[in-house]
Amino acid sequence: MIASRRKFIKISALGLGGILASTSALNIFGKNSYLNEKVVKNISKNFKKTATYCEVCFWKCAAWAYTNEKNEIKKIIGNDDDTHCNGRLCPRGTGGVGMYHDEDRLKTPLIRTTINGEETYREASWDEALDLIASKFKTIKETHGAEAIALLKHGSPGSHLEHLFKAFGSDTIAEPAYAQCRGPRETGFGLTFGSWVGSPEPTDIRDTKCLVLIGSHIGENMHNSQVQEMSDAIDNGATIITVDPRFSTAASKSTHWLPIKPATDIALLLSWMHVLIEEELYNKKYVEKYAMGFDELKAHVKQFTPEWAYGITTIKPAEIRKAARAMANAAPATIIHPGRHVTWYGDDTQRSRAIAILNGLLGSWGNRGGFYFKEKIKVPTYPHPAYPEPKWGWHNLGEQYPFAEMGITSEIIKATIPSDDQKHPIKAWVVAGTNLINTLPEREKTIEAINAVDFMVVIDTMPMEITGYADVVLPECTYLERYDGIRSATNRTPSIAVRTPAVKPKYDSKPAWWISKEIGQRLGLEAYFNYNDFEEVIEWQLNKLGTSLDEMKKIGVKNFERTSGPLFLEEDQEYEFATPSGKIEFYSQQLANQGFDPIPVYTHHPEPSQGFYRLNYGRSPMHTFSRTINNPNLSPLKDENTLWVNPKVARILDLKKNQEVWLKNQDNILSTFSIKVRVTERVRWDSVYMYHGFGHNNEKLTRAFGKGISDTELISKVVVDPIMGGTGLRGNFVSILTENPHKNTEI
Amino acid sequence: MRYAMVIDTLKCVGCSDCVVACQTENDVPIGYCRDWITETVDGTYPNILLELKSERCNHCANAPCVRCCPTGASHIVEGGIVLVTAEECIGCGACIESCPYDARYQHPDGYVDKCTFCHHRLQKGQLPACVSVCPTKCMYFGDLDNPNSEVSLLLKNRKHKTLAPEAGTDPHVFYLI
Ligand code: SF4
Ligand code: SF4
Ligand code: SF4
Numbered sequence: 001m002i003a004s005r006r007k008f009i010k011i012s013a014l015g016l017g018g019i020l021a022s023t024s025a026l027n028i029f030g031k032n033s034y035l036n037e038k039v040v041k042n043i044s045k046n047f048k049k050t051a052t053y054c055e056v057c058f059w060k061c062a063a064w065a066y067t068n069e070k071n072e073i074k075k076i077i078g079n080d081d082d083t084h085c086n087g088r089l090c091p092r093g094t095g096g097v098g099m100y101h102d103e104d105r106l107k108t109p110l111i112r113t114t115i116n117g118e119e120t121y122r123e124a125s126w127d128e129a130l131d132l133i134a135s136k137f138k139t140i141k142e143t144h145g146a147e148a149i150a151l152l153k154h155g156s157p158g159s160h161l162e163h164l165f166k167a168f169g170s171d172t173i174a175e176p177a178y179a180q181c182r183g184p185r186e187t188g189f190g191l192t193f194g195s196w197v198g199s200p201e202p203t204d205i206r207d208t209k210c211l212v213l214i215g216s217h218i219g220e221n222m223h224n225s226q227v228q229e230m231s232d233a234i235d236n237g238a239t240i241i242t243v244d245p246r247f248s249t250a251a252s253k254s255t256h257w258l259p260i261k262p263a264t265d266i267a268l269l270l271s272w273m274h275v276l277i278e279e280e281l282y283n284k285k286y287v288e289k290y291a292m293g294f295d296e297l298k299a300h301v302k303q304f305t306p307e308w309a310y311g312i313t314t315i316k317p318a319e320i321r322k323a324a325r326a327m328a329n330a331a332p333a334t335i336i337h338p339g340r341h342v343t344w345y346g347d348d349t350q351r352s353r354a355i356a357i358l359n360g361l362l363g364s365w366g367n368r369g370g371f372y373f374k375e376k377i378k379v380p381t382y383p384h385p386a387y388p389e390p391k392w393g394w395h396n397l398g399e400q401y402p403f404a405e406m407g408i409t410s411e412i413i414k415a416t417i418p419s420d421d422q423k424h425p426i427k428a429w430v431v432a433g434t435n436l437i438n439t440l441p442e443r444e445k446t447i448e449a450i451n452a453v454d455f456m457v458v459i460d461t462m463p464m465e466i467t468g469y470a471d472v473v474l475p476e477c478t479y480l481e482r483y484d485g486i487r488s489a490t491n492r493t494p495s496i497a498v499r500t501p502a503v504k505p506k507y508d509s510k511p512a513w514w515i516s517k518e519i520g521q522r523l524g525l526e527a528y529f530n531y532n533d534f535e536e537v538i539e540w541q542l543n544k545l546g547t548s549l550d551e552m553k554k555i556g557v558k559n560f561e562r563t564s565g566p567l568f569l570e571e572d573q574e575y576e577f578a579t580p581s582g583k584i585e586f587y588s589q590q591l592a593n594q595g596f597d598p599i600p601v602y603t604h605h606p607e608p609s610q611g612f613y614r615l616n617y618g619r620s621p622m623h624t625f626s627r628t629i630n631n632p633n634l635s636p637l638k639d640e641n642t643l644w645v646n647p648k649v650a651r652i653l654d655l656k657k658n659q660e661v662w663l664k665n666q667d668n669i670l671s672t673f674s675i676k677v678r679v680t681e682r683v684r685w686d687s688v689y690m691y692h693g694f695g696h697n698n699e700k701l702t703r704a705f706g707k708g709i710s711d712t713e714l715i716s717k718v719v720v721d722p723i724m725g726g727t728g729l730r731g732n733f734v735s736i737l738t739e740n741p742h743k744n745t746e747i
Numbered sequence: 748m749r750y751a752m753v754i755d756t757l758k759c760v761g762c763s764d765c766v767v768a769c770q771t772e773n774d775v776p777i778g779y780c781r782d783w784i785t786e787t788v789d790g791t792y793p794n795i796l797l798e799l800k801s802e803r804c805n806h807c808a809n810a811p812c813v814r815c816c817p818t819g820a821s822h823i824v825e826g827g828i829v830l831v832t833a834e835e836c837i838g839c840g841a842c843i844e845s846c847p848y849d850a851r852y853q854h855p856d857g858y859v860d861k862c863t864f865c866h867h868r869l870q871k872g873q874l875p876a877c878v879s880v881c882p883t884k885c886m887y888f889g890d891l892d893n894p895n896s897e898v899s900l901l902l903k904n905r906k907h908k909t910l911a912p913e914a915g916t917d918p919h920v921f922y923l924i
Binding site for chain 2: 232247
């Protein structure tokens, strides 16, 4: 067992906190005011609009925060000119007000201390906390080098910290968004088209004639403009094909639902290629002009008939053919969607390659209704001295995975746990905006690593589980209370958006840019932070981009003309893809050179044994992972997850609707809490399903604590993608317990 | 003028954005709601039907809540909108009992509250908050008396239903199916 040097503390010193602003504004409006036109007019006149962009998820929709005369945030409304949201935020963005109002927020810096033999936190001043961090940074740098301090990050705070780290000399940086989420598709599409998919995905859904979703549940993931465009596609009568073992919301909107047996997607994809090629339905002209390796592909998929795939996927050959023909019929206005969370079975880069190749066969890449050529604005870098060259960094930690293109979180964990063959030991962590406990699989390893580090800082707005393991906790203010970097994202047309503070930081919380700068100054890195307020940085950058902060405060988002050429390929256009061959690579020499399959193959994955069910998980539309579960506006919509169980399974196990059950996985890991059963035909009998993000076990999250089960804690087995290091998470199996296994133990 | 709402169940994904937007627009206290989502599942795997839809007060032309209100607090205004005057409401709850849609709730401040079709926004020429936020654009709002309004045309051209028609309330929220 692990020596528990770093005992989890349930953020217990939060007593002093500020006073919660009343969320009921009826007292302002006066009773029944909505009937009184005058009052309403007067009140709404007093609303102030502040330009921001949303931070509740990575879509970063531009929005207006409305504050009343008492400086309370009342509502957040999408910016009409923004291509990410078109004036409509998703439920989480609309409920972003709750992030600000949440009375459970972290309120002051906290420092781990021991009182009467008990580990606890004490409140500290910013100066004390930052001094402590700087002095630890210095000591660790002297003995182990700056590289031994790792940054694990997500979202906007992460980029400010990244600057600090690079200035300090550490490139030991990773985020779960890569190896635990979308990494494989970026690598798979990169190897095929020479381009990452990126975010937002350059899918021309609004003009598509055929949208194919493979385990991608748009409508349950609320990737805003994409959800909007899928709705447009429905209006336009597009064919929607959903491949999912679960009858997802998207499946219910689809023309064809293919209820595939879990873990067999590559077989289906290969058989689709087979049909397209054997029936000569692929886009010959496009393939001839833009692709290479067609002959090898043709020979390769010859054997993968729909009949072969039927035996594996349980999808009838006629259905497979029908779907392939529908795709071909609509091509090139067909999208086989790359998906987003794609770390499933460890052969995910190959599955993404198969998806990319299918799109290539159909001629979708670079054609209307398929994928458009995205464009973004390059925001000039605010001047600072060159970063020092670290001796090692994330590359070295991930060198085992030749196609890793970003830091791999799990490799940082590995390098933190002391072992004999350790080349690059990590001694300290800064965790910013990511709740590693509910994000990373193999929780035991995460905790082992946490126990091994000499020093750990967590920066967050909420007392997420990870904060309980820190030596120093820093309360970040929410996105509604700060300036941040300019949003520039890839889209049909390039745009920029600004985030400006709608209100002052509540409690004693601070923006991440300020935290980074303050630590930087204490480390003698002033030259990298040559400004008093981040406002100055944005102002400088906006001026370079031909606008100003004043203008941006008024418009929030600015759209620019494209300069990189048309959205789609022109008839017979010469086009060089950024691959080694300059073509779409059906056959990947790059993969072959490293000893990987140059064309995807199907591999059989383990299946649940008797009494076990595959643990599948996904998104609830009103939440962003574990981050929003405690949000006072969103929590009432869904405050716990349920275990979806097929009625057949319920009959066998004699489970009733809403019955409380516990789960035990194949490695005998028990769920901490119980979950209520939802008996539904929407899942297969060989798997169970739950929404991700629930089952918080920090009591300080008063609305989220103990509600439902964390799927993550039951994911103790991962299959690592040998190509880029992604962690396949869908190979875990659970049995359902009707008796409380913790009855006689403390949890 | 006859206001009506039309909701396309073929597009609604049940995300609840309409619920949150109503809450922040109308200061609905946390834990209460004026609109909500229902999910209906039919059939057996793999032949399943799923219907998701956003529900609220139906602004009935023949409103039992208005009929049974002892003080006249519940009343119908221009455009057929059913409203409650909070100052006149004694919180007896008769209307809550009589509503076949369960659309009303007891506000913690002692009166009964419900969807107003965002009356205050209509007066400013804005759409109801839920309609204007919906990411799937599956909600439509307008005047049924105008035969060329979007809602009239949708009801003319598409198959639709209302909830609990057997209650004889003449509801004015329609669902495209
Ligand atoms: S999709 Fe929703 S949560 Fe994400 S940025 Fe947009 S509004 Fe915010
Ligand atoms: S916002 Fe629209 S899509 Fe979402 S639940 Fe409401 S009606 Fe349905
Ligand atoms: S019309 Fe207005 S009051 Fe009624 S449900 Fe929609 S947002 Fe709420």
